[in-house]
Amino acid sequence: MGLISSTHAVSRYHIDGEIEGSVVERILEGLTQYSIPRIESEYDEVSAGWAPVESPYNPDFSKFSFQFGTYFLFSLRIDKKSIPAKLVQKYMAIEMDKKKESSGRDFLSKNEKSEIKELVIDVLMHKIPAIPSIYDVLWNYEEKIVYFYSTQKAANELFETHFLKSFNVKPIRLFPYTIIQTQSDFSDDKKEQADALVPVSYSR
Numbered sequence: 001m002g003l004i005s006s007t008h009a010v011s012r013y014h015i016d017g018e019i020e021g022s023v024v025e026r027i028l029e030g031l032t033q034y035s036i037p038r039i040e041s042e043y044d045e046v047s048a049g050w051a052p053v054e055s056p057y058n059p060d061f062s063k064f065s066f067q068f069g070t071y072f073l074f075s076l077r078i079d080k081k082s083i084p085a086k087l088v089q090k091y092m093a094i095e096m097d098k099k100k101e102s103s104g105r106d107f108l109s110k111n112e113k114s115e116i117k118e119l120v121i122d123v124l125m126h127k128i129p130a131i132p133s134i135y136d137v138l139w140n141y142e143e144k145i146v147y148f149y150s151t152q153k154a155a156n157e158l159f160e161t162h163f164l165k166s167f168n169v170k171p172i173r174l175f176p177y178t179i180i181q182t183q184s185d186f187s188d189d190k191k192e193q194a195d196a197l198v199p200v201s202y203s204r
Contacts, residue, residue, distance in 0.1 A: 014171070032062075044081075099112065
């Protein structure tokens with residue numbers, strides 16, 4: 001759990017937009033509708049969804065609280081299947097030997113090898129379980145700030161997509177330019193000047 005670990009990797013986001021109606025009910029609806037599937041898909045290489053912080057492997061938001069004062073706390077669980085290259089090579093070699101024996105040839109065409117590789121990956125993808133990774137999300141709704149406990153590019157991209165789809169408000173990752181645009185007291189002219197800044201190139 002990112003919040004209680006000894007080290008932290010945190011990405012900060014500004015939330016652009018307002019939730020209409022009852023905020024708590026709308027967030028609960030989004031968390032429930034886009035929670036991680038209980039039954040693991042045999043076909044998806046990557047599966048992502050929300051889960052309660054207290055129960056990431058049995059996601060049921062009706063049993064666990066996600067609201068703490070003006071904060072909302074939940075997790076994004078990402079299940080990913082990863083097939084080791086050497087495992088693919090092993091089963092490809094087995095299937096290629098079978099193909100050669102059945103065809104009576106001592107070689108296979110490039111297309112035949114490609115077909116065998118696709119078949120092997122498909123079979124292994126069905127058999128290999130997904131590895132779960134859990135990233136905590138702390139949302140200060142009143143301040144329009146979200147802390148996502150990861151800086152991994154793939155995890156952040158999934159978080160941004162899933163958050164927008166779930167709550168219909170856009171998370172904008174904070175770095176100097178976006179902080180100026182979303183959280184500073186700069187005038188519009190100053191913001192435009194900051195937007196027009198380009199990196200300085202030094203030459204020796």
